[in-house]
Amino acid sequence: MRSFRLIPRLETYPALVSWVRTAPGRLALVVVFTALLRLSGFALWLPTGAILLAASFFPARRRFIFFFAALYWIYRDPPLNLFLLTRLPALGPAAERIPLWSVFAVVAGIFFLFGLYLQTVRRFPNFPVSRRPVIFLLSVLCVSVVVSVHLSGLPYFVAVAAAMILSRYLWFFAYAVSDLRSAGVAPDAGTLGALRPFWGYTDVPFAKGALFLSRIEAKDDESLAVVQLKGLKLLAWSLVLQAAAAQLGRLDGVVPTYAAALAAQAAGAPVAWRLRWAVLLLQFLRSVAAVSVLGHRIVAVARMAGYAAPRNTVRPFSSTTIAEYYNRFYYYFKELLADFFFYPTYLRFFKDSPRLRLFAATLAAAGFGNAVFHFVSGADAVWSDGLRPALKSFHVYAVYCLILGVAIAVSQLRARARGRAPRTGARRAFSIAVVFVFYLLMTVVAESEQLDRRLTIADYGLYFVNLFRP
Amino acid sequence: MTEREDVRAFLTKLLSRKDDPKPFADDESLVLSGRLDSVDVLDVVVFLEKRYGFALDPAEFDPGRLDSVDRIADLLKRRRRK
Numbered sequence: 001m002r003s004f005r006l007i008p009r010l011e012t013y014p015a016l017v018s019w020v021r022t023a024p025g026r027l028a029l030v031v032v033f034t035a036l037l038r039l040s041g042f043a044l045w046l047p048t049g050a051i052l053l054a055a056s057f058f059p060a061r062r063r064f065i066f067f068f069a070a071l072y073w074i075y076r077d078p079p080l081n082l083f084l085l086t087r088l089p090a091l092g093p094a095a096e097r098i099p100l101w102s103v104f105a106v107v108a109g110i111f112f113l114f115g116l117y118l119q120t121v122r123r124f125p126n127f128p129v130s131r132r133p134v135i136f137l138l139s140v141l142c143v144s145v146v147v148s149v150h151l152s153g154l155p156y157f158v159a160v161a162a163a164m165i166l167s168r169y170l171w172f173f174a175y176a177v178s179d180l181r182s183a184g185v186a187p188d189a190g191t192l193g194a195l196r197p198f199w200g201y202t203d204v205p206f207a208k209g210a211l212f213l214s215r216i217e218a219k220d221d222e223s224l225a226v227v228q229l230k231g232l233k234l235l236a237w238s239l240v241l242q243a244a245a246a247q248l249g250r251l252d253g254v255v256p257t258y259a260a261a262l263a264a265q266a267a268g269a270p271v272a273w274r275l276r277w278a279v280l281l282l283q284f285l286r287s288v289a290a291v292s293v294l295g296h297r298i299v300a301v302a303r304m305a306g307y308a309a310p311r312n313t314v315r316p317f318s319s320t321t322i323a324e325y326y327n328r329f330y331y332y333f334k335e336l337l338a339d340f341f342f343y344p345t346y347l348r349f350f351k352d353s354p355r356l357r358l359f360a361a362t363l364a365a366a367g368f369g370n371a372v373f374h375f376v377s378g379a380d381a382v383w384s385d386g387l388r389p390a391l392k393s394f395h396v397y398a399v400y401c402l403i404l405g406v407a408i409a410v411s412q413l414r415a416r417a418r419g420r421a422p423r424t425g426a427r428r429a430f431s432i433a434v435v436f437v438f439y440l441l442m443t444v445v446a447e448s449e450q451l452d453r454r455l456t457i458a459d460y461g462l463y464f465v466n467l468f469r470p
Numbered sequence: 471m472t473e474r475e476d477v478r479a480f481l482t483k484l485l486s487r488k489d490d491p492k493p494f495a496d497d498e499s500l501v502l503s504g505r506l507d508s509v510d511v512l513d514v515v516v517f518l519e520k521r522y523g524f525a526l527d528p529a530e531f532d533p534g535r536l537d538s539v540d541r542i543a544d545l546l547k548r549r550r551r552k
Contacts (some may be wrong), residue, residue: 130529131529132529178532181529181530182530182531182532182535183532211532211534212534215499215502215534216502308502310502310504314504323509327507327508334508335508338508338533339533342508343508343511343512343528343531343533344528344531346512346515347515347526347527347528347531348528351519354516358509358512361512412509416509419487
């Protein structure tokens with residue numbers, strides 16, 4: 001029974017692997033994969049299938065294919081909030097008259113400036129801007145934001161568009177600089193392909209940058225067939241999860257959404273006690289399912305493209321520590337925080353105090369880095385609501401980051417002091433339950449950025465307290 | 471004990487602490503395979519600092535260079551050449 005698998009390990013059948021290496025096999029695999037993509041409701045299934053087909057038949061030209069795919073994706077889905085940009089409150093009706101091509105001109109301008117920056121890093125590796133790319137990029141973003149709110153007319157539009165694009169690309173740019181610094185690899189077609197990977201992205205670069213991609217790239221026909229079959233399997237698994245998550249939708253109308261429960265509480269008519277827990281549980285499960293389904297689909301496409309990318313979400317509910325759950329829930333976000341906050345802090349500070357060193361590095365990543373990432377990611381609020389209200393409304397998420405950062409740091413220190421995790425039995429079940437309840441309770445504030453931004457930490461605090469007041 | 475053997479012995483110990491007794495090849499990426507995580511990479515950093523007096527530059531740090539016996543041994547060899 002333990003060996004039962006809902007989706008068989010396709011890559012372990014030698015005959016199937018051999019067949020997938022043939023032209024009809026490759027074609028069939030891409031067709032099936034594309035059909036599943038369509039079934040998943042992914043809007044760009046057709047161009048994605050076409051790119052995968054080209055990459056499967058011309059693997060040696062993979063990077064060039066992805067370079068042109070990136071250009072197409074930038075055209076098809078500009079990396080900024082076009083809806084907001086064409087309705088900027090500060091511009092009024094004039095915003096709608098600004099031609100679309102000017103947006104692409106700004107995108108091209110940003111990429112040109114980034115190219116100059118990469119050249120600077122290459123030629124002057126010891127310049128502070130080269131050694132601290134995240135600080136430099138964040139500083140540029142902050143300056144653009146502050147400057148933009150003092151401009152008007154076309155300059156305002158250009159500054160806002162530039163800041164919006166930078167906020168979407170900041171971590172992609174940071175990986176490109178980091179790749180250049182650590183491996184001395186000159187940017188090529190693969191770099192641009194990685195800046196806007198066609199397999200999809202959130203503001204988190206899935207599969208990091210070009211250097212990481214080169215390490216996980218299928219090097220021969222057989223490894224390509226194996227990784228593609230793993231991609232197909234993951235997409236199928238994503239569909240299973242999607243169907244399971246859709247079942248949660250049947251509870252709509254029975255259990256209110258978390259946003260509705262918060263609104264009811266604000267109106268002085270909170271939902272019943274048991275329902276408060278049900279609301280939270282549903283919100284938590286939906287959120288985990290959404291991240292899993294999206295992450296699996298993106299990684300599945302990357303694998304079909306020939307990259308053996310690790311899964312984004314791996315059995316988070318089997319975690320026995322808070323830190324382990326964070327590792328398992330959103331791998332590429334955790335990697336981003338580790339690469340740009342965790343390791344740098346660890347290597348720079350508190351070398352004589354191992355426990356403090358680990359604590360500080362973890363807090364810098366899961367706390368500070370997490371907050372910075374989400375403020376940058378939600379930077380559109382600056383232009384829709386104004387700088388001060390955007391900063392003010394962010395305080396709830398900042399509190400969440402602080403609690404999470406401390407909890408993960410303590411969890412890591414405890415795990416290291418304890419040694420081995422409980423393997424089986426009641427202790428293991430208890431550990432898993434504690435982790436589950438912790439993240440369930442964190443759901444109270446975890447998604448404040450997507451909820452009513454006028455709510456304060458006191459509103460969320462009241463919901464939390466009311467969970468324990470029948 | 472050669473440097474390579476020393477590195478292998480350290481990684482074996484690190485994995486056994488995580489209840490992972492499976493064998494591994496010198497070129498196997500232990501991070502990509504999910505057998506080591508980011509905190510384990512820090513153990514490798516501390517190992518290099520203490521055993522070999524390594525001071526890794528944060529600006530050039532790449533955890534991907536510390537994820538297999540081959541890569542760590544290569545790092546040590548290059549450092550010795552400098």
